[in-house]
Amino acid sequence: MRIFTAALATETNTFSPICVDRRAFEASLYAPPGEHPDTPTLCTAPITVGRRVCAEKGWDLIEGTATWADPAGLVNRSTYESLRDEVLTQLTAAMPVDAVVLGLHGAMVAAGYDDTEGDILTRVREIVGPDILVCAELDPHSHLTVKRFKAADVFVYFKEFPHTDFVDRAEDLWRITIDTLEGRVKPVMSVFDCRMIDVYPTSREPMRSFVDKIMGIEQSDPDILSISVIHGFMAGDVPEMGTKMLVVTNGKPDKGDAMARELGLELFSKRGTFIMPQIDETQAVTQAMSATAWPVVIADVWDNPGGGTAGDATVLLEELRARGAKDTAIGTIWDPMAVQICMAAGEGAEIPLRFGAKSAPGTGNPVDGTVKVVKLVANAEMRFGESFAPFGDAAHIVLDGIDIILNSTRAQSFDPSLFSVMGIDPTSKKILVIKSTNHFYASFSKIASEIIYCSAGTPYPNNPAKTAYRHAPKTIWPMIADPHGTERGAA
Template sequence: MTTPTRRLRIGIGGMSIESSTFCPHRSTYDDFRVTRDADLLARYTWTGPGSDLDDLVEWVPLVHAVSLPGGAVERETYDRIKVELADRVRAAGPLDGLVYDIHGAMSVVGLEDAEGDLTDAVRSAIGPDALISAAMDLHGNVSRRFAEQLDLITAHRLAPHEDAWDTRERAARKLVERLTSGKGRPSVAWVQIPVLLPGEKTSTRLEPAKSLYGRLAGIEAMDGIVDAAIWVGYAWADEPRCKAAVVVTGDDAELAAAQARSLAEEYWRVRREFVFVGPTADADTAIAQAVASDARPFLISDSGDNPTAGGAGDLPYMLERLLADDELASGRSTAIHPGIMDPAAVAACFEAVTLSVGGHISKCEPYRLTGTVTALQGATSADGDGPRGNPAYDEGGRTAAVTCGGVTTVLTERRKPFHTRADFGELDPRTYDLVVVKIGYLEPELYDMAADWLLALTPGGVDQDLLRLGHHRVERPLYPFDDEGFEDPDLTVTLL
């Protein structure tokens, strides 16, 4: 890296959400945490004074909006954020580059390729000469329209995403390296793979994803290569762009294309080897096995209504099944089931306690719950989006715990994930026999807590059984929707 004659001016901004088109929820402006100015720079560890990049770069904060995953974004909300981002890019004056902090699986009402549309606007605002370096989630989608507006593009290499902040830093540092070296835009080797799998089948804890993603650092280290990335795509949006993808960037175009082709061919070859990250069962079987087990606490994932994948978070399906179990209903065994979003029920808990729970977003019958209020917690404002924090969202809002038999249900005013011990507040999940969370694969703290666990294949907007969701706009043929007689897809790499 050479020292430039002046400090580089690099903007930072983006819009980040994962959106299920099968979820009836609609994401509005109030669902986003929007940061600007010093608050935006404070998200990152490498932008402040004392960073080794400080002498090289003047970081220019634009606007960044991040939301808990949910349903498709309302068009008015999307347009408001897009216009502000583009306007701030223009107002910033000439920029050498942009760190583009996005997710890649945003769906917007009325749009087919939201990130493609957003990136068109950003490129138009910043001009053709500035370099754009995108940091993405590996569950994002990479259409050609989107990728050809970018100069550098990388994604997480771990699922669960323990490297999310490393990915953002890698995108920033690669951009600074390009700008200080004067090499300009590298070749971008792009290829999509006709495979669409849920994230719970592509965890890098297990093969074959472990080895596939394990190749990336070695490819990146090759002379002539800048970066290598694999996306599994986002399975719960019904859009033509939704499929796996590989992008390799480098100054050696031939080598980049060869490595992209090699990764794509391996991904296709092992497509049938991807398995769920843990043992699976339907809800009733999972509950029965957990109750019968001696392992405590026994965790069950209510995977179909996982709010951090885009589920509504208000389906009372698992609550009903828990209380249908005699051991749990009688209190001989205990369970805690956090995270059913129902603001009216929470408000009632501060006063009464016969409740209709869930079904306000999801088109289902609410569950009639009669029990005892055992905990009330006031509004909090956990800042989970700071440096190295959970890149989630404002998790404020009141919660109420209602106990019926042996089952304690935690109701929330807002859609809220339960990923850590702290998310449970004063309730200690380790004191219950079963912990039933609205999640897919277990986040690290829950994974370490579990004496055993099962992935319950439950219904919802992020149903793990893709074939029963009803995709009809994805490009076919596409595995696993099509399998037999589908052996030789076109994996030709395009140099953008």
């Protein structure tokens, strides 16, 4: 067997002012054929798992380019087209192939392309023809469109949020690929539109039990090859935004349709109960400063670079300074210019510095003060599960007794190693401020005495009922109360 694999991924917050060009992909991950590292980077797990699988089977794995940009705003049109065509040219050169296994995100939007994944999958299908297996692993914070559904045979999405299972789901995708190529299964996808948009952390109920339930169905029912919840991405203003339920069966489309509908309506019945309760910055700092066990982690959930924001909000920092907080560390505030100034000053320097809150309204005010430059790290990285996440050249500064990490490559706070690589022992602090919605939970929960979810400022469009969408559907919850008519018994 000859199998082609590649990855092209980012998550697009169409409201973000941070545009994405080729440099953004190169800063996060750009690996030409054969140069992908041994460890996966979120959407590239099909490549690293595929290496092992194909070696064991004695199959030829033809690797194309793998590239990933950290979430931000619209992708530059020529950047998307050039990276897409790079992969498609590699696929054409690899022909004939028996399957195409891709790593995609599912929420990329480029100038002129609302549905980049649908575009690239359709072009892949045109190259390989109607009978070749085309499949992909995707992030659940994405959009499942009709175009991409028609172009592919199998989609498998991460189940967990935080996304701790991207390697496991790549294993699932390759299992289905092997069984299909060896004639044991004929995968068929069924989809149900839940007509809602919400946030679904699997670290708490009710989503924890729901994911456990669908994994139980996969294990107990031989007709079911995979079940995925496509959460949707509320910051992506595209026509098919929203939550979907996907069931892959072994040639049982009627059963898949019924199960997708049943599970989708069950999810819909719990709407509005999934997301973590949040408090504002005043309440969050009061609660953290009154704690008696440490460290307390304050998650600045809506200034999350993983959702496409800049990650430069200063609202929490301003509140902590006003309250005289000590034994506190903040990771991170994105400000490449301030990092350059610190790099030029050198470790140990005390300099006047303005930093933060440059990207957009609702992120607070730029901070001015005399800071001490404690530690400088070029090309800094933190752990994220089995992989590493770069956060670029970084500076550890101290202002008014608060340790602050400034970074030059936007990245959310995945792991306590973010602090330790910058010379800060996170377990020695009373308060840790991080920027992430929920990906941080798997690692920070191991050291935190308490986790506080804070809604500070308005860097992210987090209320779909009030968001000024231009393209997203207006006929889903919470834009309307009951799009299925379930409360009238009409479902």
